[in-house]
Amino acid sequence: MIAALPNILTVLRLLVIPFFGILLYDESFLVAAIIYTAAMATDTIDGEIARRNDAVSSFGKIADPAADKLIAATAFVVLTVMGVLHPAFAVVFFAKEVLMVVGAFIFFKQAKSLQMAEWFGKLAAISFFVAIVLTIFARYMGDDFGGGPFGVTAMVAMFGAVAINVMAFALYVRHFIKAERRKAD
Numbered sequence: 742m743i744a745a746l747p748n749i750l751t752v753l754r755l756l757v758i759p760f761f762g763i764l765l766y767d768e769s770f771l772v773a774a775i776i777y778t779a780a781m782a783t784d785t786i787d788g789e790i791a792r793r794n795d796a797v798s799s800f801g802k803i804a805d806p807a808a809d810k811l812i813a814a815t816a817f818v819v820l821t822v823m824g825v826l827h828p829a830f831a832v833v834f835f836a837k838e839v840l841m842v843v844g845a846f847i848f849f850k851q852a853k854s855l856q857m858a859e860w861f862g863k864l865a866a867i868s869f870f871v872a873i874v875l876t877i878f879a880r881y882m883g884d885d886f887g888g889g890p891f892g893v894t895a896m897v898a899m900f901g902a903v904a905i906n907v908m909a910f911a912l913y914v915r916h917f918i919k920a921e922r923r924k925a926d
Contacts, residue, residue, distance in 0.1 A: 744796040747787035751801060754780045754808040762815040766823065770881035774874055780812055781870050809866060810838055816873045825876065825886050826899070833903050834869065837910050844917055859916065865909035868902035875899075 757776055765773040787805065791797045817831040875895040876886060884892030886899075 743790065743794050747791035747796055747801050748798060748804070750783045750787040750790075751804045751808050754783055754812065755804070758808075758812050758815050761812060762819050765816065765819045765877065768823075768880070770877050774877040774881065777812065777816065777870075777877065778874060781809070784809055813866075813869055813873065814838070816877070820873075820876060825880060830899055830903065833906065837865075837906050840910065841913065844913065848917065848920070859913070861909040861912045865902075865906045868898075868905040872898040872902040 757780055761773055761776045761780070764776065784805065787801070791801055813834065817826065817834050820826040821828050821831045872895065875891070875898045879886065879889070879891035879895040882889070882891045884890065884895075886892050887896040
């Protein structure tokens with residue numbers, strides 16, 4: 742049972758995504774923030790359980806990061822459609838994620854293995870998580886993005902998250918180039 746728990750938590754995260762999106766769009770900001778936070782907490786929990794119990798699976802290696810990206814993508818799309826976030830934030834998020842998926846696919850085709858996330862990838866994901874939660878919470882508190890104390894905090898966090906994600910992407914590119922050079926030698 743313990744071995745299956747990480748994958749069960751991942752599937753549950755995938756299943757809550759539509760509810761999260763609907764609640765966020767319906768401006769149930771506090772409930773949406775709680776669901777998003779709980780989903781991201783299970784991400785930490787399922788990974789820890791999988792590693793401690795030697796239950797890392799191919800399904801988990803793919804579905805776990807997919808669940809994280811899908812819930813964040815849902816937040817970016819909904820917040821952008823609602824006019825809370827400028828579309829540029831969503832563009833940065835999606836551009837990085839698409840390029841990362843393409844890079845991972847190329848790496849997988851060549852190496853025939855799935856790479857685990859590096860520390861800077863985890864930091865990038867956490868930074869967007871914090872920025873999204875702060876943005877949702879600011880709306881709950883009645884602040885527009887960039888306005889009022891909560892909105893300003895959310896804006897600073899989002900710009901910081903964008904910077905961290907751009908740096909993480911650059912580090913992944915560097916990592917990929919180094920791996921390619923080692924193969925060539």
